[in-house]
Amino acid sequence: MLKRLLRRRMVNTCVVGNWQRSNMTSADPTDANIARSFQDIPGPSGIYQWPFIGLRLQLKPFTEFKITRLDQLMMDYKRRYGPICKARMGKRWMVFLFEPSVIEKAFRTEGRYPQRPSIMILEHFYKGQACPSISILQGKEWFEMRRPPQMTLKKPKNLSKFIPQLSEVADDFVEKFRNNHIMEDLPLPCLDFTTEGAGTLCFGLRLGCLNKTSGNDATTILKHVRGVFGAIGESMYSLPWFLLYETSSYRQFVEHIAFLRRMADGHLQRAKHELNNRTTGDEKANLMLDMINTPGMTSEMISNNLVDLFIAGLDSTAMAITFLFYQLARNPDKQEKLFEEIRDHIPPSGPISEDALLHLPYLKACLKESFRLVFPVSIGSSRVLQKDIQLLGYHIPKGCVIAGGNSVIGRDKEYFNDPEMFLPERWLRSGPTHIHAFAQLPFGFGPRDCIGKRFAEIEVYICVSKIVRNYKIILPKDVTEVPYIYQMFAIPEKPFSLHLLPRSTG
Numbered sequence: 337m338l339k340r341l342l343r344r345r346m347v348n349t350c351v352v353g354n355w356q357r358s359n360m361t362s363a364d365p366t367d368a369n370i371a372r373s374f375q376d377i378p379g380p381s382g383i384y385q386w387p388f389i390g391l392r393l394q395l396k397p398f399t400e401f402k403i404t405r406l407d408q409l410m411m412d413y414k415r416r417y418g419p420i421c422k423a424r425m426g427k428r429w430m431v432f433l434f435e436p437s438v439i440e441k442a443f444r445t446e447g448r449y450p451q452r453p454s455i456m457i458l459e460h461f462y463k464g465q466a467c468p469s470i471s472i473l474q475g476k477e478w479f480e481m482r483r484p485p486q487m488t489l490k491k492p493k494n495l496s497k498f499i500p501q502l503s504e505v506a507d508d509f510v511e512k513f514r515n516n517h518i519m520e521d522l523p524l525p526c527l528d529f530t531t532e533g534a535g536t537l538c539f540g541l542r543l544g545c546l547n548k549t550s551g552n553d554a555t556t557i558l559k560h561v562r563g564v565f566g567a568i569g570e571s572m573y574s575l576p577w578f579l580l581y582e583t584s585s586y587r588q589f590v591e592h593i594a595f596l597r598r599m600a601d602g603h604l605q606r607a608k609h610e611l612n613n614r615t616t617g618d619e620k621a622n623l624m625l626d627m628i629n630t631p632g633m634t635s636e637m638i639s640n641n642l643v644d645l646f647i648a649g650l651d652s653t654a655m656a657i658t659f660l661f662y663q664l665a666r667n668p669d670k671q672e673k674l675f676e677e678i679r680d681h682i683p684p685s686g687p688i689s690e691d692a693l694l695h696l697p698y699l700k701a702c703l704k705e706s707f708r709l710v711f712p713v714s715i716g717s718s719r720v721l722q723k724d725i726q727l728l729g730y731h732i733p734k735g736c737v738i739a740g741g742n743s744v745i746g747r748d749k750e751y752f753n754d755p756e757m758f759l760p761e762r763w764l765r766s767g768p769t770h771i772h773a774f775a776q777l778p779f780g781f782g783p784r785d786c787i788g789k790r791f792a793e794i795e796v797y798i799c800v801s802k803i804v805r806n807y808k809i810i811l812p813k814d815v816t817e818v819p820y821i822y823q824m825f826a827i828p829e830k831p832f833s834l835h836l837l838p839r840s841t842g
């Protein structure tokens with residue numbers, strides 16, 4: 337009863353009700369005097385505007401929407417309020433944008449030091465520390481911390497040096513399934529792969545995650561990596577008690593991070609010692625060496641950066657690979673088309689050439705399409721506005737958070753025909769329709785976009801191409817759909833398995 341009442345009230349009190357495009361002004365006045373005020377932006381009203389409680393009342397058990405699927409609540413917002421709407425998220429006001437051209441306008445106004453609202457548990461952890469991580473720093477400090485790894489991670493020439501090591505990791509991944517022909521408990525095997533990949537990126541080392549035995553270093557590393565993600569995921573959906581006292585899950589989170597920090601410190605000391613004594617001259621390319629060689633980087637900055645970059649790329653990339661495997665298994669005709677493309681450029685084993693990665697347009701289209709169907713983050717990138725702006729005729733003040741509603745746009749018929757279908761062809765240059773560049777931003781946009789975007793893409797291309805070159809990925813009969821939820825990134829709601837049928841490698 338209460339649920340029905342609340343639901344009715346939420347619908348009745350919305351400002352524009354079922355939105356119609358003709359109600360919105362298409363003119364976008366730049367004069368603050370003629371712009372409509374922030375108050376006028378449609379969105380849930382009344383009790384739903386209360387800090388913290390407002391959002392909770394729009395979720396289960398009061399409505400059908402789950403906190404782990406905020407994208408569905410956003411879809412409902414788009415349906416009811418149109419291309420722009422405002423809502424309370426926790427204590428903040430957020431303005432959601434569901435039109436690519438409006439997202440473009442908003443993101444193009446960001447300055448040199450864009451601000452992203454940070455993850456509370458990380459912010460709390462780093463509070464008071466002299467040199468926190470890239471993800472939570474703001475302003476000039478953020479810029480200085482991001483610049484050194486960015487030199488390596490954003491330049492294709494510098495990144496190409498990682499291709500041979502990643503090819504080796506992918507070969508081991510392929511071999512892992514040689515005898516039993518099944519990927520069990522996905523996404524865990526993909527997390528093993530990305531942790532191993534991150535080891536080569538950050539430290540130029542093989543950690544052993546693909547042939548771990550109980551009690552070895554890799555098992556311990558993976559335990560702490562999973563612990564960090566578990567704690568961050570949990571903190572995103574529960575009340576932040578850790579701000580008041582040290583909860584046991586927060587204590588565990590600190591222990592997991594401390595382990596990874598010790599690991600980074602250990603590798604850093606070793607590398608510095610070796611460099612000083614010149615005991616080796618054949619170090620593999622890696623971020624740590626690049627940062628050691630950057631003037632002005634202290635050991636603390638390097639260590640914190642390494643932990644940040646090591647962690648940030650694991651879950652995100654593992655999920656991208658997992659969902660792409662799933663889409664290919666679900667769409668065998670597309671998988672065959674991909675195999676045809678891969679067969680000409682990718683060897684079943686051994687190093688992949690840099691040139692080969694330039695000739696895989698269908699694989700790139702498959703990844704984009706997989707991201708569209710399961711958008712990696714529940715809403716889209718967000719920014720704390722550093723100056724007043726106007727969007728769709730509304731005045732939006734400095735300090736407000738705007739978010740691109742790309743998870744909603746990806747499923748919107750207005751922008752994508754047959755949005756429920758896996759159609760990589762739509763992303764090809766020869767594709768049927770033009771797709772707005774801001775319709776999908778899985779890695780964000782601008783100076784504060786994902787620093788690891790190119791590395792992640794290379795990792796996915798190498799891993800998926802090697803698997804598809806060696807096996808046909810098959811959906812087991814009992815797996816029809818893989819529902820997903822959002823923690824920090826989209827993850828399968830439950831672990832699932834995929835079968836692998838060996839292909840002739842001739």
Ligand code: HEM
Nearest residue numbers: 471648649652653656712717779780781784785786788792
């Ligand atoms: C498929 C894999 C990945 C996805 C989908 C992804 C997605 C994202 C997104 C959406 C953001 C926020 C961007 C914005 O606000 O505009 C971000 C930030 C970030 N990502 Fe990734 N990411 C991935 C892989 C990686 C990898 C491999 C690394 C490290 C090598 C990495 C490191 C980071 C860092 C450090 C930030 C914060 C950047 C800053 O605040 O300056 N990510 N990522």
